Amino acid sequence: MKKLTIVFLLISFFAQAQEKVNFTEKFKKENQGKYNIEVNEVKELLQIMIAITKTGLENDDMMQQEGPYYQSVMKQFKAYEKEPIIHTFDSLLIETLINNVFLTGNGISYHFKGNQLVKSDVYIFPAGGVNGVKAVENPITKYKKELEDFAIKSDFRSFYKKHKKYYAEIIAQYEKEANVVKQWKWLEQNFDTRINAYTIYCSPLINGLNYTSEFNNNNFRLIYMSLPPLVTNSYMSSIENELFNTRVMFTEIDHNYVAKPTNEHKIQINEAFKDRNYWVNEAVQGIDAYSTPKYIFDEYMTYAVYLLYCKNHYKEADFNAAYTATDQVMDARGFTKMKEFTDKLLTVSAENEGKKIEYLYADFLAKF
Known part of the structure; x- marks a missing residue:
């Protein structure tokens, strides 16, 4: 199968459409201080439709193609790969894989009522922009009839x-093992940003394309994440599995905390990271999604902050394992200076014990 490095992980994903959510007082009251995990029905329909496109069938980085769930999907749905709407979706994915985000990210703007798709009162057009690329129209609205017809057929x-x-088992594992509250609490101890609620949308078909955004409406801030199920690898110890799953989730969550100080220090970051060829390997597919020094810095920073979290919460041997694994993952993704970046942040953090991470930026950037 074809491998494509497509993990964008940019906080700006939905920035252009934040005004197109509607957090009512009722919604705020019901969600304040809570996190929700869901395998959303309409999003899952879109994941399945993407999975049977030619692009989805050829891309085992974007789509999880192992396990009985994927086999069940193929058994029931692959017969419909010639449907016109599947061809349309494939054309969109060929144009840019960002359209995967526009399709699945807007899935929450509708729900099923019988065989009809009905508009959400909360999420009107949640996925409107990705890294400067804008969606002119909510694709779920545009293809509503075709989606309804495909679901029936x-x-x-x-x-x-x-x-x-099975979906309930995925949710239960998240609630038992993901340590969402622990990560949330630590981030708010180390950054000034305050988040009112978290929502994790999960799909067994998600593999490498994870994304996050923050919605801010009616004085209520919600972090939205699209993530795969937690992994339990038999060849890994329980702590290794925990570190792996923590990295996947944490490096989505903390984009929403790193964004503010990164934007505040954009001028210094642009200067320190202007030599693109030094910081990234242009030969790695997908690295072009990180098109500016700020995006490159932000991606490094989210993973380095994860390692600071590990240093605070795990034994030295486990931290060292997380450090090595993170360096290897980032190098494979084209971020070749993870060790240098992390070591500088660890040094500055140790020199300023007790100081919030966002107030380390000036000293940290001075080291580049």
């Missing part, structure tokens, strides 16, 4: 209902 709703027990 393929008997999608029965498939979703049949797998609800």
